[in-house]
Amino acid sequence: MINISKSITAVLLTLSLFGCSAKQNLxxxxxxxxxxxxxxxxxxxxxxxxxxxxxxxxxxxxxxxxxxxxxxxxxxxxxxxxxxxxxxxxxxxxxxxxxxxxxxxxxxxxxxDGVALIVSKANGDSLISVSEVQGLFTGRITQWSQMAGSRQSGPVTLVFDNNNSSNLSYMLKRFNITDVSKLRIFTVKSNREVVEYVRTNPSAIGFIGVNWISDGDEPLSAELSKDLRVMGISEKLNPTSRQDYFQPFQKDLGLENYPFRRxxxxxxxxxxxxxxxxxxxxxxxxxxxxxxxxxxxxxxxxxxxxxxxxx
The missing domain is CATH 3.40.190.10 (Periplasmic binding protein-like II)
Structure with a gap:
């Protein structure tokens, strides 16, 4: 004959031990x-x-x-x-x-944080306006020669780390772009690969998270920043001096001067x-x-x- 009282006690003891074990594993x-x-x-x-x-x-x-x-x-x-x-x-x-x-x-x-726009040092252009960036994403601008004061020639290639990256998503949302099929966008596999591609392709503009290149004490930042320019960006339609342009570094992120911050x-x-x-x-x-x-x-x-x- 089964002792019900002992069976219930055993079950409760087992559950109690299991509960203690689960808590210990948290x-x-x-x-x-x-x-x-x-x-x-x-x-x-x-x-x-x-x-x-x-x-x-x-x-x-x-x-x-x-x-x-x-x-x-x-x-x-x-x-x-x-x-x-x-x-x-x-x-x-x-x-x-x-x-x-x-x-x-x-x-x-x-x-x-900021989405940094980078170009090769072989490209003499390091300043760009928000209007010109918008033109690149709407298809209104396709050539370097269409941008004010540009010394670079040829078509502009926009380089991102991935089709589903936050960098690309941010830029598309910023300019309400839903169709990229006609844009000259090239994707690689990482922010580091964007840097490497831009370094050897003067006609490209790369889009990366600024924390890849903003730590002055980090050897990786120094390595990646070599032979690159971080573009200054102006929200003014017709900028007149370098003071109208801002880069995605700490002070201008905090003061909300840099346009592409997130x-x-x-x-x-x-x-x-x-x-x-x-x-x-x-x-x-x-x-x-x-x-x-x-x-x-x-x-x-x-x-x-x-x-x-x-x-």
Whole structure:
């Protein structure tokens, strides 16, 4: 005869042990391993932020997957990554995927970044207006000779890292472009490959995330910046001096002078106070903002520095 009381006790004990085991396996802000998806244009930024965090917490580990923006967001939505670094917030359709699964999620803006326009040093042109950039994307301008003061000749090639990249998405959205079939757009596989292509092709304009070239202390930035010009861009229809042009570096990102600036966001689907939340807090409200500043970007919440003066 089965002892029902003992059977129930055994089941409850098993469930209790299973629950304890599940809780023990949950990551915390200081311990565990999670996967992060990130837009490839933010690779230098994400590498430095996660490396610094793991330096503080040796038991914390991040598996980072770099993909074009759309693919990176999709990776997070299907639960193959805990959070994603991206250049935009989720769309209503993307938000609905989390809502359907009753996942509240979290979106944190951590910095202002810029899409940098780069040309080869062999190209003597380093200034361009927003109107001229718009002309390149509408097809109104196809030749270097059509741009004011240009010393370069031949057709203009626009070079991006990927068909689904945040850099291309940003520029198309900026000028309300839906059809690129007639434009001279060339895509490669990474921001680094954009740099390499532009370096050897004077007729090309490359579009990259500025954090690839904005850290003056980073050997990679120095290597990539070699033989390149970062174009100055003016919002004036008829610029008259160099003071009308701005580059995508820290001060002009923060003062909102540079036209092609955008936010950097972390979108999380984390359902408990875990490693993802720890990283977000570090990046947005702790010394992580100093890394953002070091990279030449503008942090959403500047690091609070207190200076005491004594007589």
């Amino acid at each position: 990551d915390t802000p200081a311990r565990g391993t999670i996967t992060i998806a990130a837009d490839e244009s933010f690779k230098p930024l994400v590498d430095q932020l996660t490396s610094a965090y793991m330096g503080l917490y040796p038991d914390a580990h991040f598996n980072i997957v770099y993909k074009p923006e759309q693919e990176a967001i999709a990776t997070m939505l299907r639960d193959s990554a805990r959070l994603v670094f991206t250049a935009r917030e989720l769309t209503q359709q993307e938000r609905a995927v989390l809502d359907q699964r009753k996942i509240e999620g979290k979106t944190e803006r951590i910095a202002t 936010g950097v966001y972390i979108v999380s689907r984390e359902a408990h106070p875990g490693l993802g939340g720890g990283l977000i807090n570090y990046v947005s409200r702790d010394a992580g903002t100093l890394i953002i500043e070091k990279l030449g970007l503008w942090p959403a919440i500047p690091y609070n520095r207190e200076v005491y003066l004594e007589r």
